[in-house]
Amino acid sequence: MASSSSDQTFDVASLVEDYSLYRISQYVLVILFIGFFLAPLETGIMTAFKTNRAVAETIPLVPPLGEGFTLDNMTFALNALSGAFFNSLFMAIPATIGSVLFGSMAAYGLTMVDWRGQLGVLVLFLIGIFLPYQAVLVPLARFWNNIFPLASMVEPLFVLAPFLQDYHANLVPLIITHIAYGIPICTILFRSYYQGLPTSYVEAAKIDGASITKIYRRIILPISKPMFGVVFIYQFTQIYNEFLFAFTLISGSDTPEAVVTLILPAVGASTSGVDFGIRMSAAFLAALPTLIIYVAFAEQFAEGLKTGG
Amino acid sequence: MATTDKTETAKPQAEEVGWETKVRYFLNSDLVRSSPYWGIPFFLMGIAVYGGIGFNTAISLTDARGLTPPNYSPGNLDFEMYTQALGSSAFLSAAQNNLVLLIVFTTVCLLLGLFLAILLDQGIRYNNTVQTIYLLPMALSFVITAQVWLWIYNYDFGLMNIITRAVGIGSVDWIGNPSIALGSVIFALIWQFSGYTMVVYLAGLRSLPDDQFEAAHVDGASTLKTYIRIIIPQMKEASVSAAVVLMVFALKAFTFLYALTGRYRPPNGTDILATLMVRQAFKLGKWAYSAAIATYLLILALGVIAPYLYYQYRQGSL
Numbered sequence: 001m002a003s004s005s006s007d008q009t010f011d012v013a014s015l016v017e018d019y020s021l022y023r024i025s026q027y028v029l030v031i032l033f034i035g036f037f038l039a040p041l042e043t044g045i046m047t048a049f050k051t052n053r054a055v056a057e058t059i060p061l062v063p064p065l066g067e068g069f070t071l072d073n074m075t076f077a078l079n080a081l082s083g084a085f086f087n088s089l090f091m092a093i094p095a096t097i098g099s100v101l102f103g104s105m106a107a108y109g110l111t112m113v114d115w116r117g118q119l120g121v122l123v124l125f126l127i128g129i130f131l132p133y134q135a136v137l138v139p140l141a142r143f144w145n146n147i148f149p150l151a152s153m154v155e156p157l158f159v160l161a162p163f164l165q166d167y168h169a170n171l172v173p174l175i176i177t178h179i180a181y182g183i184p185i186c187t188i189l190f191r192s193y194y195q196g197l198p199t200s201y202v203e204a205a206k207i208d209g210a211s212i213t214k215i216y217r218r219i220i221l222p223i224s225k226p227m228f229g230v231v232f233i234y235q236f237t238q239i240y241n242e243f244l245f246a247f248t249l250i251s252g253s254d255t256p257e258a259v260v261t262l263i264l265p266a267v268g269a270s271t272s273g274v275d276f277g278i279r280m281s282a283a284f285l286a287a288l289p290t291l292i293i294y295v296a297f298a299e300q301f302a303e304g305l306k307t308g309g
Numbered sequence: 310m311a312t313t314d315k316t317e318t319a320k321p322q323a324e325e326v327g328w329e330t331k332v333r334y335f336l337n338s339d340l341v342r343s344s345p346y347w348g349i350p351f352f353l354m355g356i357a358v359y360g361g362i363g364f365n366t367a368i369s370l371t372d373a374r375g376l377t378p379p380n381y382s383p384g385n386l387d388f389e390m391y392t393q394a395l396g397s398s399a400f401l402s403a404a405q406n407n408l409v410l411l412i413v414f415t416t417v418c419l420l421l422g423l424f425l426a427i428l429l430d431q432g433i434r435y436n437n438t439v440q441t442i443y444l445l446p447m448a449l450s451f452v453i454t455a456q457v458w459l460w461i462y463n464y465d466f467g468l469m470n471i472i473t474r475a476v477g478i479g480s481v482d483w484i485g486n487p488s489i490a491l492g493s494v495i496f497a498l499i500w501q502f503s504g505y506t507m508v509v510y511l512a513g514l515r516s517l518p519d520d521q522f523e524a525a526h527v528d529g530a531s532t533l534k535t536y537i538r539i540i541i542p543q544m545k546e547a548s549v550s551a552a553v554v555l556m557v558f559a560l561k562a563f564t565f566l567y568a569l570t571g572r573y574r575p576p577n578g579t580d581i582l583a584t585l586m587v588r589q590a591f592k593l594g595k596w597a598y599s600a601a602i603a604t605y606l607l608i609l610a611l612g613v614i615a616p617y618l619y620y621q622y623r624q625g626s627l
Contacts, residue, residue: 109347115340132561136361180357241450294448
C-alpha cells in the first residue's frame with residue numbers, strides 16, 4: 001500500500017479499488033467488530049426461540065433447529081409484558097413531546113434573542129444535563145409521595161377517559177418528572193442547531209417588525225423540523241429505556257402501572273433459577289420499539305448522540 | 310406588535326430618564342419579551358434540578374430514616390451523616406470501585422472508539438451500515454443489555470464459558486467471583502458505549518479538511534504517522550466532550566448493576582456509590598445517610614463538569 005499510494009491522492013475512490021493485504025486486513029477488522037457488537041444480541045435472539053432442552057444442549061450462537069424451536073417463550077413473555085408496554089408508551093410519548101417542545105422554546109429564547117446574563121442561565125441548563133440523578137432521588141420520592149400527591153388528585157379524572165384505568169394516574173408524576181429533567185438536554189440539542197442557522201432570516205423579520213412570537217411560529221418552527229426529528233428520537237429512546245425514575249416513583253414491579261424496564265429484571269426468574277428462554281424473549285420484545293425506531297432513523301439517532309451525549 | 314412603537318416614542322427623552330421610562334425600557338427589553346420562552350422551561354428545570362439538590366442537602370443534614378418525617382430544627386442540623394459515610398468501609402470500597410470503573414471504562418471506550426472511527430474513515434464500503442451496527446447497543450436500555458450479558462456470563466451454558474472451555478481455560482464465574490466481577494461489568498459497559506465514542510470521533514474526523522493527508526503524503530509521511538502526528542492531536546475537543554459524558558455516566562451508573570441481579574445488591578465486589586446510595590435509601594430507609602452519599606456523588610460529578618465548562622468557556626464554544 002505504502003509504495004502504491006505515495007504518489008496518489010488520498011481519496012476514497014482510489015482506496016476502494018485497492019485490494020492490497022492492508023486493505024483486506026481492514027475489512028477483516030471491520031467484520032470482527034461487527035461480530036463483537038452483534039454476538040450478544042444474536043445469542044439473545046437465538047435463545048429466545050429455543051426450548052429449555054435446546055438451551056442446555058446447543059451452543060448459544062447456533063439457531064434453534066427442528067425440535068429445539070419454540071414460540072412458547074415469546075407468547076409467555078408477550079403476556080407478561082403487554083400491560084407494561086402500554087404503560088411505557090403512555091408514559092414516554094407525552095413526556096417526550098413535552099420535553100422536546102420546552103427544549104425548543106428555551107433554546108429559542110437563549111439563542112435567537114440577545115440579552116445580558118444569558119450565559120449564566122445557559123450554564124445552569126448545562127449542569128442540569130450532567131447532574132447525577134441520585135442527588136435528587138430522595139427529594140423526588142418524598143415530593144410526589146408526601147408533599148404533593150398528584151397521582152391521587154388526578155386519579156378520578158382517568159375514569160372518564162376510555163382505554164385508561166385509574167392506576168394510570170400513577171404515571172402522571174413520572175411523566176412530569178421526565179419532562180422536567182429532559183428539558184436541559186433538549187435545550188442544548190436545539191441550541192446547537194439554532195446557532196448553526198443563518199441569522200439573516202431572523203434579522204430581516206425583526207426589521208420588518210415581527211414580534212418574538214411571530215418569528216418563532218413562522219420562521220423557527222418550520223426550519224427546525226429536521227431537528228425536531230432528531231431530538232424526538234433521542235429523547236424517546238432515553239425515556240423509554242429509563243429505569244431509575246420509574247424505580248423511584250412506581251411502587252413496585254408487580255403493580256399494574258409498572259413500565260417495561262421495571263418489570264424486565266424479574267421476568268423468567270423463579271425459585272428454581274432463571275429461564276433464559278423466557279428472559280431473552282422478554283428482553284427482545286422490550287427492545288423492539290427502540291430497535292424499530294433505531295433501524296428506521298439511525299442517522300437522526302447518531303446526530304442526537306453526537307451533540308447530546 | 311404595538312410594543313415596538315412604544316420604544317420609539319420613549320427614546321427621545323433619553324437625557325432625563327425617569328423611573329417610569331426605565332421600567333418601560335426594561336419591560337420592552339429582549340430579556341423580558343423572550344422570557345416566556347426560556348422562563349417556563351427554566352422554572353420547571355430549576356425546581357427539579359436545583360430545588361431537588363437543595364432539598365437533598367437539607368435532608369442530608371438531618372437524621373431522617375424510615376417513615377418519620379425529617380426534623381429540620383436548627384439544633385438538629387449536623388454533618389454526622391457525612392462523617393459516618395467517610396468512616397464506613399462500604400462507602401470507601403464503593404468509592405474505590407467507582408474510581409476504577411471511571412478510569413478503565415473511560416480510557417478503553419475512548420481508545421476503542423478512536424480506533425473504530427479511524428477504521429471506518431478509511432473509505433470502507435457500506436460504512437454507514439457498519440456504523441449503525443456498532444452503535445446499536447446504545448439504542449437499548451441497560452435493563453435489556455444486562456439481561457443479555459447475564460446470559461453470556463452464565464456459568465453453565467453462557468457464550469463466554471463455552472469460549473473459555475474451548476480454549477482450555479475452563480469455566481469462569483464471571484459475575485459471582487468478586488475479583489473479576491467488576492471487570493466483567495466494565496467489559497459489558499464498554500461494549501455498550503464504544504459505539505458512542507466512535508460516533509463522536511467520526512464527526513471530528515469528518516470535520517477535518519481532506520488536504521492534510523495529501524500534504525503529509527507529499528512530505529513522505531506514512532498513514533500511521535499522519536494519524537499520530539497530525540490527525541489525533543486535532544481530536545482533543547471530541548475527546549474532552551466524550552470523556553466528560555463517559556465519566557459522569559461512570560459515576561451514576563446504577564441501572565446496569567441493578568439489572569444484573571434484579572436485587573438491591575449488585576454482584577459481589579461491584580458496589581459503587583450510586584448502588585450503595587439507592588440501597589441505603591429504598592431498601593433500608595436511611596434517607597439522610599443516602600442523601601449524604603448523593604451529595605458526595607454530586608461533588609464528584611461537579612469536579613468533572615466544572616473544568617469542562619471552564620474549558621468550553623475559554624474556547625468560546627459556550
